[in-house]
Amino acid sequence: MQAGDMVEELQQRIMEVQSRIELAAQRSGRSSQDITLLAVSKTVDNTTVDQAYDLGIRDFGENRVQEFASKIHSVPQARWHFIGRLQSNKVKDVVGHAFLIHSVDRWSLAQELDKRGQYLEVSVPVLLQVNISGEESKTGLHAGEVESFLQSVGELKSLRVMGFMTIAALNSEPEESRPIFRELAALKNKVHSKNFTNVELNYLSMGMSQDYEIAIEEGANIVRIGSALFI
Numbered sequence: 001m002q003a004g005d006m007v008e009e010l011q012q013r014i015m016e017v018q019s020r021i022e023l024a025a026q027r028s029g030r031s032s033q034d035i036t037l038l039a040v041s042k043t044v045d046n047t048t049v050d051q052a053y054d055l056g057i058r059d060f061g062e063n064r065v066q067e068f069a070s071k072i073h074s075v076p077q078a079r080w081h082f083i084g085r086l087q088s089n090k091v092k093d094v095v096g097h098a099f100l101i102h103s104v105d106r107w108s109l110a111q112e113l114d115k116r117g118q119y120l121e122v123s124v125p126v127l128l129q130v131n132i133s134g135e136e137s138k139t140g141l142h143a144g145e146v147e148s149f150l151q152s153v154g155e156l157k158s159l160r161v162m163g164f165m166t167i168a169a170l171n172s173e174p175e176e177s178r179p180i181f182r183e184l185a186a187l188k189n190k191v192h193s194k195n196f197t198n199v200e201l202n203y204l205s206m207g208m209s210q211d212y213e214i215a216i217e218e219g220a221n222i223v224r225i226g227s228a229l230f231i
């Protein structure tokens, strides 16, 4: 296939996703401007990221530290999110570079991120990854642990908890994700009024290629989309 055709196909897919986001936002009484389309670029190279940027995508996400570090270097004009499991000894490659770290799933990681933030004298915006379904195989805090975690975040000078992220199970039916998304939105509403120190809760990062429209209907304002954009 010609390079020009590939760009045209990418553009088609971006437009398709954007229009579905627009419609889902309308169904939830919002506008698409309230929703961030986060393009998960883990399966594509820098050239494709560049093309997506030229086609208007501004936010990109990576789930591996090495790939994250190399892509932010190649496309520094984009906003880069870290969305994967983060080992404590890799925080220095992410803090100060990520617009948002979506995957804080344990207290020891929060402490390491904060330590690095203090060292660099930057704040570290993060989301807490919540394992709503409670499946042991999945990472993330259990819903019942979130409130005490947020209370403790007041002790960390640089960390800023900006919201929550969840990954719904891969279901045969996207509708099966709806209760998961609804529960995370309810959790956010419940703890929002408590005004914990260093906690803002502006973002709900939920929904992927197969279920992002449902996530938006349930209140998501960041959707993480890989395969629907990049095949």
Ligand SMILES: *Cc1c(COP(=O)(O)O)cnc(C)c1O
Pocket: 040, 042, 063, 083, 084, 167, 208, 209, 210, 224, 225, 226, 227, 228
């Ligand atoms: C890969 C990935 C996505 C995107 O998944 P698709 O089904 O390809 O849209 C979203 N979130 C996380 C954490 C991922 O690792």
